[in-house]
Amino acid sequence: MELKVLYFGMIAEVTGCNEEIILLEPNSNVDQLENLLKDKYQNLQHLSFKVAIDKEISANDTLLNPNNEIALLPPFSGG
Template sequence: MELKVLYFGMIAEATGCKEEIILLRSGTTIDQLENLLKDKYESLQHLSFKVAVDKEITANDTLLNPNNEIALLPPFSGG
């Protein structure tokens, strides 16, 4: 399945892009996607970030679907 992954802030700087299409097998979880991206972009291994699925931060064991929009979000502070 193809998923659109969006990168923001320092995550976009670390990957060198703001978005890309990632090919994954069906049944992939957020945790597995994170590991795949950390293998692809070594600089992500040292960064803290959250993963949002369809604009909501969800658990790492959440299964991804072909229509999901994924966003990697850097730490943010409230104000």
């Protein structure tokens, strides 16, 4: 399945883009997506980030579907 993945902050710097289409097997989850991206972009292995699905931080076992809005978010602080 095709997934559109958005990158922000230092994640975008590491990947060299703000978004891209990633191909994953149907019924893949967040953990599988993270592993694929860390293999593709070795420097992601050294960064802390969260995966948001439809604007909510998601657990690693969350199943993905092509209609999801997927974003990799670097650490951030609020006030």
